[in-house]
Amino acid sequence: MSTQSTPSLGIEFTTIRSVKDALTLASAQKYDFLVIPIIRKQYGTDLLTNYGSKQLAWPAIASRLKGVGESADMSTALVALIRHVVDVDSSNVHIRNKATKLLQEELAAAQYFSVARVIIRIRNGNITNLTRIAASTLNTLYFAYWFVFPTSAQSNSDDDDAELQPWLWWNKIYKLLDYHGKVYPVLELSADVPSEQAQKRWLGEPVRAVILPTKIFTTNAKGFPVLSPAHQLFIIKLIKLKVQFIIKGINPRDSTLFEPYLQYLKHVTRQTEPTNRVLESFTHGYEDRLQVPLQPLADNLESRTYEIFEKDPIKYIQYEKAIYQALIEKYDQKKPVTIMVVGAGRGPLVNRALEAADRAKYNVHIYAVEKNPMAIISLHAQKQEWGNRVTIIHEDMRSWQPVCKADIMVSELLGSFGDNELSPECLDGAQRYLKDDGISIPYSYTSFICPIQSPRIFSELVYNRDANKPYYANFETPFVVYLHNCFFLAETKPLFTFTHPNFSNPIDNSRFGEVEFTIPTTGTMHGFAGFFDAKLYKDISISIEPNTHSKNLISWFPMFFPIREPITLSANSTIKVNFWRCCSSSQVWYEWTVVEPTTLPIHNPTGRSFSIGK
Numbered sequence: 001m002s003t004q005s006t007p008s009l010g011i012e013f014t015t016i017r018s019v020k021d022a023l024t025l026a027s028a029q030k031y032d033f034l035v036i037p038i039i040r041k042q043y044g045t046d047l048l049t050n051y052g053s054k055q056l057a058w059p060a061i062a063s064r065l066k067g068v069g070e071s072a073d074m075s076t077a078l079v080a081l082i083r084h085v086v087d088v089d090s091s092n093v094h095i096r097n098k099a100t101k102l103l104q105e106e107l108a109a110a111q112y113f114s115v116a117r118v119i120i121r122i123r124n125g126n127i128t129n130l131t132r133i134a135a136s137t138l139n140t141l142y143f144a145y146w147f148v149f150p151t152s153a154q155s156n157s158d159d160d161d162a163e164l165q166p167w168l169w170w171n172k173i174y175k176l177l178d179y180h181g182k183v184y185p186v187l188e189l190s191a192d193v194p195s196e197q198a199q200k201r202w203l204g205e206p207v208r209a210v211i212l213p214t215k216i217f218t219t220n221a222k223g224f225p226v227l228s229p230a231h232q233l234f235i236i237k238l239i240k241l242k243v244q245f246i247i248k249g250i251n252p253r254d255s256t257l258f259e260p261y262l263q264y265l266k267h268v269t270r271q272t273e274p275t276n277r278v279l280e281s282f283t284h285g286y287e288d289r290l291q292v293p294l295q296p297l298a299d300n301l302e303s304r305t306y307e308i309f310e311k312d313p314i315k316y317i318q319y320e321k322a323i324y325q326a327l328i329e330k331y332d333q334k335k336p337v338t339i340m341v342v343g344a345g346r347g348p349l350v351n352r353a354l355e356a357a358d359r360a361k362y363n364v365h366i367y368a369v370e371k372n373p374m375a376i377i378s379l380h381a382q383k384q385e386w387g388n389r390v391t392i393i394h395e396d397m398r399s400w401q402p403v404c405k406a407d408i409m410v411s412e413l414l415g416s417f418g419d420n421e422l423s424p425e426c427l428d429g430a431q432r433y434l435k436d437d438g439i440s441i442p443y444s445y446t447s448f449i450c451p452i453q454s455p456r457i458f459s460e461l462v463y464n465r466d467a468n469k470p471y472y473a474n475f476e477t478p479f480v481v482y483l484h485n486c487f488f489l490a491e492t493k494p495l496f497t498f499t500h501p502n503f504s505n506p507i508d509n510s511r512f513g514e515v516e517f518t519i520p521t522t523g524t525m526h527g528f529a530g531f532f533d534a535k536l537y538k539d540i541s542i543s544i545e546p547n548t549h550s551k552n553l554i555s556w557f558p559m560f561f562p563i564r565e566p567i568t569l570s571a572n573s574t575i576k577v578n579f580w581r582c583c584s585s586s587q588v589w590y591e592w593t594v595v596e597p598t599t600l601p602i603h604n605p606t607g608r609s610f611s612i613g614k
């Protein structure tokens with residue numbers, strides 16, 4: 001069982017002579033890394049005169065950093081605070097050019113001393129030159145960029161705007177750097193805790209570290225530094241994103257000051273221990289990891305995949321409840337009832353149907369229909385236990401010709417988006433042998449969508465491309481993903497519903513839906529989260545839709561439908577989305593696009609990047 005380990009902790013010093021001594025001090029005090037400027041002073045404020053033809057004072061830098069590049073440990077323990085930042089975006093061409101040269105030298109010095117990370121403080125949105133310089137180094141210099149933002153800009157505007165501004169600066173930098181994987185935001189907290197919305201927006205970003213100035217701590221009754229309860233709650237959420245912490249403002253000459261902050265963060269980390277261990281054991285390590293959806297119809301599942309399904313603590317309970325309730329409400333206890341479990345896998349639903357029948361004291365005969373030849377072996381292994389009450393059928397449910405009809409047809413052919421594992425197509429093919437008054441469990445399922453901000457996933461899509469596929473392929477593929485580092489931009493809305501049995505003639509499983517969302521607060525959309533809610537019998541259901549999520553249902557992670565271009569949406573704007581479910585004789589696929597507030601290309605036309613085989 002995983003537990004949250006204490007976050008990596010750093011310390012920021014601006015006035016220290018020997019970096020090596022400071023590193024030794026930080027490490028002796030059990031701090032993992034040190035944030036320190038490579039150069040001691042920035043060139044003066046009277047820039048034109050002071051910059052002159054100056055270069056960095058290399059001999060001074062070399063003596064200050066003496067011994068620093070010696071070991072790999074030392075480089076990872078050092079974060080270089082970059083000084084020459086503001087003037088690279090000056091409107092004065094001379095200042096801009098000189099500042100650019102100094103910044104480039106400072107970055108070169110960081111590279112020379114093999115630091116793994118550089119920190120750049122951002123104080124306004126005038127940052128395109130700065131970002132261009134960073135862009136030009138991303139593929140040649142090794143270090144990662146940590147851009148530091150205040151949680152509230154110093155401005156005369158209203159609070160909402162002051163909180164939004166720093167995020168807008170970050171949003172601009174990240175877009176300009178094309179969501180590069182070596183670029184992260186770092187938050188510097190102040191005495192004011194960000195509003196709920198601002199916190200959520202930042203929690204949707206790949207925040208790497210949080211700077212805690214000592215001045216925002218208060219002292220508790222025992223004399224130790226603590227943060228306000230509101231700060232603490234925000235920090236607990238950030239720890240779940242695995243951020244690192246940096247304490248800023250400790251006097252390096254007083255070694256008694258170091259330990260209390262470390263103890264405080266350990267204490268807060270203990271409060272982030274997962275409360276739901278079941279959920280944690282299924283999700284740990286899957287956070288924001290993209291998985292290609294299963295296609296159990298076209299491919300045969302492996303035994304260990306069934307094994308994972310079968311560990312679900314709630315799914316089978318709900319099915320058993322539904323079968324039990326259907327038996328006692330609809331059928332005569334004196335007459336035998338025929339139940340067909342179509343897509344039986346290794347047999348867990350067969351077992352649940354038997355248990356429901358035993359509890360209700362009904363005489364049932366069960367047909368276990370499965371097309372996967374290996375799962376059939378597992379079914380036969382249980383035959384002795386089941387006896388004559390179960391008949392095993394190795395057939396595709398769509399083409400099987402049974403000798404009798406079913407009273408109850410039980411199936412679980414659902415994907416994260418409900419219909420995406422082709423439950424509609426399979427059940428339409430099987431309903432021939434459902435009695436006219438027979439029932440299907442489930443009898444209905446609906447997919448849901450929600451626009452989300454998920455830059456970390458977007459970055460994965462940009463940089464983890466299959467070189468043999470066209471550039472757009474990743475952005476036209478729905479993925480299964482345990483969403484973690486993301487921000488839901490609106491309420492989820494229903495999209496497509498399927499009901500069974502389906503007596504329409506002809507049956508048409510293609511669908512079109514236009515859905516409109518109002519975005520309460522500014523954010524950038526990178527795609528849609530997808531969910532399902534399935535009704536098994538009457539109001540007995542299984543759902544992964546956030547508003548109705550069945551507690552501890554862990555078999556399905558959400559779906560993610562990317563978009564090709566991120567769209568920054570301002571508060572109260574409207575977004576209009578079109579989604580299609582398309583069907584041919586051999587495939588089913590989704591197409592989607594955004595039509596408001598901007599128009600995107602139709603994603604995945606003709607299923608060119610992703611389709612599901614029938």
Ligand SMILES: C[S@@+](CC[C@H](N)C(=O)[O-])C[C@H]1O[C@@H](n2cnc3c(N)ncnc32)[C@H](O)[C@@H]1O
Nearest residue numbers: 296297309343344345370371372396397412426
């Ligand atoms: C998601 S698994 C569920 C297995 C099992 N019922 C459970 O709940 O653990 C779906 C099963 O349906 C089977 N299946 C899918 N389409 C089928 C078809 N057309 N005919 C027969 N079996 C099918 C798959 O091989 C797989 O074993």
